[in-house]
Amino acid sequence: MRDRLMNADFGAATIKVTDKDNRFRNLLNNSKPGGIPFDPWA
Secondary structure, three states: OHHHHHHOOOOOOOOOOOOOOOHHHHHHHHHOOOOOOOOOOO
């Protein structure tokens, strides 16, 4: 399945990923285990 998706021709289709309200970054920050040096806002 992965190979089919990675090799598929989607033409000019694009997926716009935005995080204008920081929801995704806040979820990443709140769900990471302690001791992991990761800054979602970097």
